[in-house]
Structures are given as C-alpha cells and as structure tokens.
Amino acid sequence: MNKKKWYDYLWIFSTTYLILGFFNILFAWLGMICFITPLMIALIKGNKAYCNRYCGRGQLFSLLGGHFGLSRKKDMPGWMRSTGFRYGFLIFFLTMFGIMLWNTYLVFAGTQELKQVVTLLWTFKLPWHWAYHGTLFSPGVAQFAFGFYSIMLTSTLLGLITMVLFKPRSWCVYCPMGTMTQTICKIKFRTKEDSKQCL
Amino acid sequence: MKKKANINRKLCVACGCCMTACKKEAISIPHGIYAIVDLNKCVGCGMCVKKCPASVISLEVMSRE
Numbered sequence: 458m459n460k461k462k463w464y465d466y467l468w469i470f471s472t473t474y475l476i477l478g479f480f481n482i483l484f485a486w487l488g489m490i491c492f493i494t495p496l497m498i499a500l501i502k503g504n505k506a507y508c509n510r511y512c513g514r515g516q517l518f519s520l521l522g523g524h525f526g527l528s529r530k531k532d533m534p535g536w537m538r539s540t541g542f543r544y545g546f547l548i549f550f551l552t553m554f555g556i557m558l559w560n561t562y563l564v565f566a567g568t569q570e571l572k573q574v575v576t577l578l579w580t581f582k583l584p585w586h587w588a589y590h591g592t593l594f595s596p597g598v599a600q601f602a603f604g605f606y607s608i609m610l611t612s613t614l615l616g617l618i619t620m621v622l623f624k625p626r627s628w629c630v631y632c633p634m635g636t637m638t639q640t641i642c643k644i645k646f647r648t649k650e651d652s653k654q655c656l
Numbered sequence: 657m658k659k660k661a662n663i664n665r666k667l668c669v670a671c672g673c674c675m676t677a678c679k680k681e682a683i684s685i686p687h688g689i690y691a692i693v694d695l696n697k698c699v700g701c702g703m704c705v706k707k708c709p710a711s712v713i714s715l716e717v718m719s720r721e
C-alpha cells in the first residue's frame with residue numbers, strides 16, 4: 458500500500474529543472490511541461506491528478522518541510538486561505554505572466570533588446586548572463602526563457618518562505634496552477650451536471 | 657463515539673495532501689473539486705488534519721442521520 462510509485466520521485470525533476478537554469482537558461486522552456494500538463498489533465502479528465510500525484514514541486518515542499526522538518530507546521534492566517542486571496546493572487550500572477558509574454562513579443566519584434574536578467578519577486582533584477590550562451594533562434598526565445606525562469610524561481614521562493622512559516626505545502630493553497638485547475642474542474646463538473654438535468 | 661475527519665468543502669483547495677497522508681485510503685477527491693472522507697474507512701487518526709495546508713480538516717463526532 459505504501460510502496461513508492463515512479464511518480465513519487467518527480468521532485469527530482471523539479472529540483473533538476475531549477476538547477477539547470479543556473480547553467481543554461483534555455484532549459485527554462487522545459488517548465489512548460491509543468492504548465493501544460495496540469496491544465497490538460499483538468500480540461501480533459503476533469504480532475505486534479507496533477508496536484509494529487511504528479512506535481513514535483515508539491516513533493517519537494519512535502520519533503521523539505523516534512524521529512525527535513527524545515528517548517529514550523531503552523532496554520533496559515535485566515536486571509537491567506539480565503540477564496541479572495543487565492544483568486545486575487547491568481548489574477549496578479551496571470552497579469553504578470555501577460556506582461557512577461559508582452560516583453561518577449563517586443564524582443565521577437567526587435568523593438569526591445571534581450572535582457573539577461575532573472576527578476577525575483579517581480580522586483581529584484583539579478584544579473585544572469587552566465588547562463589546564456591546564445592541561441593540558434595531569435596533572441597525572443599531566450600527572453601521567454603529568462604521570463605519564464607523568473608516566474609518559476611519566484612514561485613519556488615514564495616513556496617519555500619510559506620513552507621518555513623506555515624505548513625510544508627502552504628504554497629498549494631495559493632498556487633495559481635492549483636487554483637486554475639480546481640476552477641476548471643468546478644466549471645467542467647457543473648456544466649456536465651447541467652447538461653444532465655437538461656435531458 | 658468515535659471522532660472522524662470532517663472537511664470544510666468551501667475552503668478545500670483539492671491539493672491532495674490529506675489523501676497522501678491517509679493510511680486507510682479513506683479520502684478521495686472526485687472531479688478535482690474538494691476532498692471527501694469515507695466515514696466507513698476513517699479511523700480518526702488525525703494524520704490528514706496535520707498535513708492539510710489549508711487547515712480545513714477537523715476531527716469531529718459525527719451524528720448519524
């Protein structure tokens with residue numbers, strides 16, 4: 458019953474991903490897997506199997522906060538667990554994502570220069586040129602990688618902070634991907650039920 | 657009167673931490689909306705209560721309808 462399954466080791470993938478970004482920023486593109494897979498599962502299957510089984514990031518927080526005890530294991534404050542905060546954070550996150558895509562577009566279009574920085578917490582710009590060795594494609598490809606990696610690193614950092622302060626997987630409460638997949642599941646279920654009633 | 661896990665569905669984020677924590681396999685998350693407890697399987701150990709990041713599980717004496 459408690460036998461480990463292959464997917465219990467996906468935290469290794471998540472960790473490797475973050476490390477690779479320090480060597481070559483173009484690996485950031487691999488992160489698309491963690492964006493597309495959960496949405497696809499929610500849209501097609503109508504469940505949160507990604508969160509419940511396959512999310513390496515969630516596992517990483519469970520491991521660090523649980524096994525390694527890097528967590529106070531205290532309840533999160535009520536406002537952080539509220540629906541308002543969760544959806545507010547999702548909207549903020551998507552807006553910032555949109556801005557990142559826009560900046561990528563500008564580099565593709567040639568109106569903006571490639572910025573070799575990783576922006577932490579949407580504020581702090583860290584020089585990251587050592588991880589850029591040129592690209593065979595447009596510099597826009599690299600710009601997206603920098604932007605996407607910034608998002609991944611920022612969310613990991615936020616997750617680690619709330620892991621230490623509250624419970625290991627506190628990030629999962631306000632994780633935009635978790636909120637999005639749950640919302641998709643809700644809508645999907647409701648429309649299915651509605652169509653049943655119509656018959 | 658034995659206590660059982662009770663989940664506040666309104667605030668459950670369907671992350672599945674409780675599901676992983678439960679050794680009795682009493683928890684499931686149908687349709688990815690919220691977690692539900694099979695009261696016949698739940699032994700009230702409280703493992704899920706500790707793990708739930710949203711702190712929406714409590715152990716309660718269930719009154720039978």
Ligand code: SF4
Pocket residue numbers: 495507508509512513514515628629630632633634635636671
């Ligand atoms: S809520 Fe986010 S971090 Fe948590 S398991 Fe789901 S996708 Fe992963």
Ligand code: SF4
Pocket residue numbers: 663667668669670671672673674675685690691707708709710711712713
């Ligand atoms: S751990 Fe808590 S928030 Fe997550 S699915 Fe279980 S009851 Fe819901």
Ligand code: SF4
Pocket residue numbers: 660661677678679680681682683693697698699700701702703704705
């Ligand atoms: S109280 Fe124990 S047996 Fe009951 S659902 Fe939670 S983990 Fe499972």
